[in-house]
Amino acid sequence: MPAPIYLGVIGVGGVGTSFLAQLARLPNAPQLILLARSTQTLLSPTPSYTPSIPAADWTTAAATPQLTKSGALSPDEIAAYLSSAPGRSILVDNTSDPALASSYPTFLRQGISIVTPNKKGFSSDLGLWKNIFAAAAEGNALVYHESTVGAGLPVISTLRDLVATGDEVTRIEGVFSGTLSFLFNTFAPAAGSAAGAKWSEVVAQAKELGYTEPDPRDDLNGMDVARKLTILARIAGLEVQGPDAFPVESLIPEELAGVPSTAEGIVEFMKRLPEFDGQMTAVKEQAEKEGKVVRYVGSVDVGKKEVRVGLQKFDKDSAIAGLKGSDNIISFYTKRYGANPLIVQGAGAGGDVTAMGVSADLIKVVQRLQ
Amino acid sequence: MPAPIYLGVIGVGGVGTSFLAQLARLPNAPQLILLARSTQTLLSPTPSYTPSIPAADWTTAAATPQLTKSGALSPDEIAAYLSSAPGRSILVDNTSDPALASSYPTFLRQGISIVTPNKKGFSSDLGLWKNIFAAAAEGNALVYHESTVGAGLPVISTLRDLVATGDEVTRIEGVFSGTLSFLFNTFAPAAGSAAGAKWSEVVAQAKELGYTEPDPRDDLNGMDVARKLTILARIAGLEVQGPDAFPVESLIPEELAGVPSTAEGIVEFMKRLPEFDGQMTAVKEQAEKEGKVVRYVGSVDVGKKEVRVGLQKFDKDSAIAGLKGSDNIISFYTKRYGANPLIVQGAGAGGDVTAMGVSADLIKVVQRLQ
Numbered sequence: 001m002p003a004p005i006y007l008g009v010i011g012v013g014g015v016g017t018s019f020l021a022q023l024a025r026l027p028n029a030p031q032l033i034l035l036a037r038s039t040q041t042l043l044s045p046t047p048s049y050t051p052s053i054p055a056a057d058w059t060t061a062a063a064t065p066q067l068t069k070s071g072a073l074s075p076d077e078i079a080a081y082l083s084s085a086p087g088r089s090i091l092v093d094n095t096s097d098p099a100l101a102s103s104y105p106t107f108l109r110q111g112i113s114i115v116t117p118n119k120k121g122f123s124s125d126l127g128l129w130k131n132i133f134a135a136a137a138e139g140n141a142l143v144y145h146e147s148t149v150g151a152g153l154p155v156i157s158t159l160r161d162l163v164a165t166g167d168e169v170t171r172i173e174g175v176f177s178g179t180l181s182f183l184f185n186t187f188a189p190a191a192g193s194a195a196g197a198k199w200s201e202v203v204a205q206a207k208e209l210g211y212t213e214p215d216p217r218d219d220l221n222g223m224d225v226a227r228k229l230t231i232l233a234r235i236a237g238l239e240v241q242g243p244d245a246f247p248v249e250s251l252i253p254e255e256l257a258g259v260p261s262t263a264e265g266i267v268e269f270m271k272r273l274p275e276f277d278g279q280m281t282a283v284k285e286q287a288e289k290e291g292k293v294v295r296y297v298g299s300v301d302v303g304k305k306e307v308r309v310g311l312q313k314f315d316k317d318s319a320i321a322g323l324k325g326s327d328n329i330i331s332f333y334t335k336r337y338g339a340n341p342l343i344v345q346g347a348g349a350g351g352d353v354t355a356m357g358v359s360a361d362l363i364k365v366v367q368r369l370q
Numbered sequence: 371m372p373a374p375i376y377l378g379v380i381g382v383g384g385v386g387t388s389f390l391a392q393l394a395r396l397p398n399a400p401q402l403i404l405l406a407r408s409t410q411t412l413l414s415p416t417p418s419y420t421p422s423i424p425a426a427d428w429t430t431a432a433a434t435p436q437l438t439k440s441g442a443l444s445p446d447e448i449a450a451y452l453s454s455a456p457g458r459s460i461l462v463d464n465t466s467d468p469a470l471a472s473s474y475p476t477f478l479r480q481g482i483s484i485v486t487p488n489k490k491g492f493s494s495d496l497g498l499w500k501n502i503f504a505a506a507a508e509g510n511a512l513v514y515h516e517s518t519v520g521a522g523l524p525v526i527s528t529l530r531d532l533v534a535t536g537d538e539v540t541r542i543e544g545v546f547s548g549t550l551s552f553l554f555n556t557f558a559p560a561a562g563s564a565a566g567a568k569w570s571e572v573v574a575q576a577k578e579l580g581y582t583e584p585d586p587r588d589d590l591n592g593m594d595v596a597r598k599l600t601i602l603a604r605i606a607g608l609e610v611q612g613p614d615a616f617p618v619e620s621l622i623p624e625e626l627a628g629v630p631s632t633a634e635g636i637v638e639f640m641k642r643l644p645e646f647d648g649q650m651t652a653v654k655e656q657a658e659k660e661g662k663v664v665r666y667v668g669s670v671d672v673g674k675k676e677v678r679v680g681l682q683k684f685d686k687d688s689a690i691a692g693l694k695g696s697d698n699i700i701s702f703y704t705k706r707y708g709a710n711p712l713i714v715q716g717a718g719a720g721g722d723v724t725a726m727g728v729s730a731d732l733i734k735v736v737q738r739l740q
Contacts, residue, residue, distance in 0.1 A: 025536045153712065154524040154531070161524070161730035166395045191687060317561060317692065319715075327710050336723050340697050342523065342716035345689075352706045360531040367738055 002370040006049065006085040007362075008034035008078060008112075011094030012058045015117055015147075018355035019094055024055035026359065030090060030366055034081060035061055036073065043068040049085050075103035083110040088369045092358060093118045102128060105135035108143065113369065115361045117147030117354050122234070123227035125242050129234055142365050147357030149176065149228045150328045150348040158344060159235050159332065168335035169236045173299040176228045178326035178349030179212050179219040180251075180296040188284045188293045190321040199280035200273040207270070211326060215266050220251040222296070225309045229298040233307050236300060240307060249310025251296070253279065287313045293321045319343060372740040376419065376455040377732075378404035378448060378482075381464030382428045385487055385517075388725035389464055394425035396729065400460060400736055404451060405431055406443065413438040419455050445473035453480040458739045462728060463488045472498060475505035478513065483739065485731045487517030487724050492604070493597035495612050499604055512735050517727030519546065519598045520698045520718040528714060529605050529702065538705035539606045543669040546598045548696035548719030549589040550621075550666040552581050558654045558663045560691040569650035570643040577640070581696060585636050590621040592666070595679045599668040603677050606670060610677060619680025621666070623649065657683045663691045689713060 007030040009016065009023075016037075023029055031052040033044040042053055042061055045068050053061050062069070073081070082089040091107050093100055093116040101121030104114050105128075114121075114136075121132055122145055136143050149155045162169055175181045187202045197205075203220075206212050212219050226243035233240045240246065250257075253276040259265045287294040292313040297320065300307050314321045323329055328348025331341035347353050377400040379386065379393075386407075393399055401422040403414040412423055412431055415438050423431050432439070443451070452459040461477055463470055463486040471491030474484050475498075484491075484506075491502055492515055506513045519525045532539055545551045557572045567575075573590075576582050582589050596613035603610045610616065620627075623646040629635045657664040662683040667690065670677050684691045693699055698718025701711035717723050 022535050026534075152531075152706075154528050154714070157527070158524050161522075161726070161733075164396075164733055165392050165726045165729040167726060317687075319689070319692070322687065322689070322692075325710050336522075336720075336726060337717050340695050340716060342714075344524070344712075344714055346710060346712035347707050350706075356531070356535045356537060356706060359535040363531075363534055 004087045005030040005366055005369055006082065006087055006089040007032050007092065008036070008082050008089065009092045009094065010034075010036045010078075010100065011097075012037045013094065014351035015354045015358070016094035017057060018351040019092065019358050020055045020057065020061075022355055022359040023362075026363065028366065029055065030362075033085060033089075034078065036078070039072050041070045041073050043070060043081065046081075046084070075100060075106055079103075079107050079110050079112060082107070082112050088113070090115060090362065090365055090369075092116065092362065094355075094358065096120065098124065104128075104143070105131045108132065108135035108141045109139045111139045111141050113142040113144075113365050115144045115358055115365055117145070117151070117358055119148045119224075119227045119231065121145075122148055123230040123243050126234075126239060142368060144361035144365055145231075146361050147354045148231055150330055150344065150346075151350065152353040152356035152360070153328060153330070153344050153346050153348055155330050155344055156231070156235065158342065159232060162332060162334055162336075162342075163235060163237070167337075169302055169332060170335065171299065171301050171333040171341075172232050172236065172330065173297060173320075173333070173341075174330035175295060175320060175323060175328055176225045176298050176330070176348065177219060177296065178328060178347065179206060179216075180225070181323055181328060181348075182206055182211050182326040184293075184295050185323055185325065187280070188287070188295075190293050190316045198274065198277040200270075200277050203273060204270060215261055215269075217252050217261070217266075217269060222248045222250055222309050225296070225298045229300060229307050229309055233300045233302075236302050238300065238302065238305055238307070246307040247310065248308075249296075251311075283311060291316060295320050295323075319345070374457045375400040375736055375739055376452065376457055376459040377402045377462065378406075378452050378459065379462045379464065380404075380406045380448075380470065381467075382407045383464065384721035385724045385728070386464035387427060388721040389462065389728050390425045390427065390431075392725055392729040393732075396733065398736065399425065400732075403455060403459075404448065406448070409442050411440040411443050413440060413451065416451070416454070445470060445476055449473075449477050449480050449482060452477070452482050458483070460485060460732065460735055460739075462486065462732065464725075464728065466490065468494065474498075474513070475501045478502065478505035478511045479509045481509045481511050483512040483514075483735050485514045485728055485735055487515070487521070487728055489518045489594075489597045489601065491515075492518055493600040493613050496604075496609060512738060514731035514735055515601075516731050517724045518601055520700060520714065521720065522723040522726035522730070523698060523700070523714050523716050523718055525700050525714055526601070526605065528712065529602060532702060532704055532706075532712075533605060533607070537707075539672055539702060540705065541669065541671055541703040541711075542602050542606065542700065543667060543690075543703070543711075544700035545665060545690060545693060545698055546595045546668050546700070546718065547589060547666065548698060548717065549576060549582050550595070551693055551698060551718075552576055552696040554663075554665050555693055555695065557650070558657070558665075560663050560686045568644065568647040570640075570647050573643060574640060585631055585639075587622050587631070587636075587639060592618045592620055592679050595666070595668045599670060599677050599679055603670045603672075606672050608670065608672065608675055608677070616677040617680065618678075619666075653681060661686060665690050665693075689715070 098120040329345040468490040699715040
């Protein structure tokens with residue numbers, strides 16, 4: 001019998017809820033001893049760390065007898081609790097909280113492994129990135145973050161395998177945002193020129209369908225894509241200072257940059273967006289004149305040490321132009337793969353597929369700790 | 371310091387040579403103590419199991435002083451040697467030998483982990499498949515075989531992650547042979563109808579370029595694809611008896627099935643193949659009438675428990691039709707991914723990329739054994 005492994009989970013939003021459902025069905029799942037949402041924490045009582053918490057939605061979990069209940073705990077308190085468990089422990093961070101991410105080194109130095117879809121720890125300043133991996137080595141702990149790029153698609157693991165086996169990654173290119181994929185696949189489809197919809201109408205439709213963040217500017221500013229490119233560039237060996245250290249083309253019209261991020265501001269932004277439809281129509285029509293379509297892509301040129309995020313034109317028969325729905329596509333050009341890249345494609349957003357990446361990482365961490 | 375891990379490698383052909391070059395550059399590589407080719411074996415002397423063998427081409431390795439040299443050893447002898455090493459050990463099988471593959475359970479029961487691109491162990495009779503994984507569990511040893519399908523492309527690992535995290539894989543479909551991919555991409559390209567080349571000319575060209583097996587019938591009979599489909603279907607949960615337990619369309623004309631597999635037979639086969647060009651032209655033209663192209667694909671329908679390998683027609687704007695060179699493409703349709711599959715695409719053959727899958731597996735096994 002392998003020694004028991006203990007698990008803390010923070011975040012019970014869309015990804016967190018899907019993750020708990022998947023965790024409940026995992027064979028050899030670690031014992032859930034901490035489950036936290038923003039203002040509340042459930043804990044298995046010390047010093048026995050039993051009973052464990054059922055992997056279920058928050059209400060069911062909270063109704064379990066004998067658990068200790070508390071308000072929000074600090075990262076230091078959580079680390080102290082997990083590191084005192086009678087076995088190795090893992091923290092799954094299903095939030096997008098930058099403060100929690102900046103505490104990863106604290107967890108790792110105490111031997112607590114980290115599994116997370118939270119991009120913040122890996123895409124903020126380079127010092128934190130280095131500190132995370134140094135702390136993991138010091139604490140003999142593991143860090144897995146597949147779902148930080150492309151959700152459950154095998155992107156991070158593939159890039160790490162290419163690098164670890166000595167391939168030379170020359171270029172990474174792709175569509176890294178499900179939201180922006182949907183917007184451009186709808187606005188400027190490769191098959192048949194969708195005569196109709198204006199840019200602002202497509203954005204409004206995506207917002208209604210729940211494909212955008214509550215404030216669509218959080219997608220349109222390109223920062224989410226920039227964070228993903230920062231992570232990939234760093235794994236490929238580039239010392240990128242942060243997501244603002246390279247050119248990122250924002251799709252927010254300059255004139256609307258000052259509209260506040262409040263609920264009223266969002267309404268005002270959506271109301272004024274049609275004024276700028278002409279700009280996007282011009283971009284689309286220019287591409288069409290060249291027999292191409294416009295897409296919002298990110299790229300890393302490893303040799304030139306260049307990272308860029310923004311609009312680019314693609315041949316209509318290219319894989320990027322042919323993307324459907326809100327799919328992501330990621331192409332790895334390497335020395336071994338030659339002219340035709342290694343391509344990974346599919347849904348890159350959504351609770352279930354993001355949680356799948358987290359669950360698959362968790363399985364691998366458990367296998368390595370056993 | 372983690373305990374040392376010991377490595378035996380069998381096979382120094384194309385994949386084996388590329389693998390040894392990659393092994394030489396791996397940080398934390400296990401200690402190579404056995405290197406074998408068909409009639410010769412190099413061993414680190416017992417009982418110290420030092421010095422280790424340099425990861426290099428056969429001639430360099432064989433010139434290393436102090437090694438024990440021997441003829442071919444039996445699987446039992448190799449297992450006895452590896453299992454007596456003063457630490458955990460791993461066997462990398464870079465052959466395509468069915469006899470060695472049928473001995474995997476012997477190695478695994480003695481605690482020796484297996485890493486291999488050799489399809490034979492996983493695609494022959496179902497009893498061997500079951501025995502391999504039962505033996506791995508008994509011996510607390512690991513089995514990794516990413517390169518058995520799609521070479522270094524993340525195919526096996528992706529499918530295992532989908533299954534392990536509880537997704538429901540409904541269908542797997544793709545082009546699984548680099549050779550057949552090249553033949554059909556050249557014979558019936560999606561962009562522009564290549565007026566010219568006849569089927570037999572394309573086969574001859576592929577043979578000259580070294581894209582086919584020495585006997586092209588080993589590609590044209592579809593058995594290599596059938597073995598890959600057997601492996602994927604089994605991981606997806608189907609109890610497939612073997613690669614001959616489902617329909618496999620052979621591209622060898624019936625009239626030429628009796629031509630012997632000798633050097634003279636190969637010459638005769640290539641000489642008589644043009645007699646049958648009309649058949650393939652008819653297939654191609656029928657597809658073109660429907661605005662489609664013909665491709666040689668494999669598919670697993672998990673719900674219907676159906677596996678098939680053979681010719682199929684595809685829309686010209688489909689991802690399969692647009693494949694280039696000798697690329698593979700594998701689409702996973704699952705409950706979580708919905709209408710748009712998770713797709714992996716890229717070179718699925720070649721020494722370097724096949725060895726990459728082996729090296730990446732080896733890294734993972736070492737990480738789990740440490």
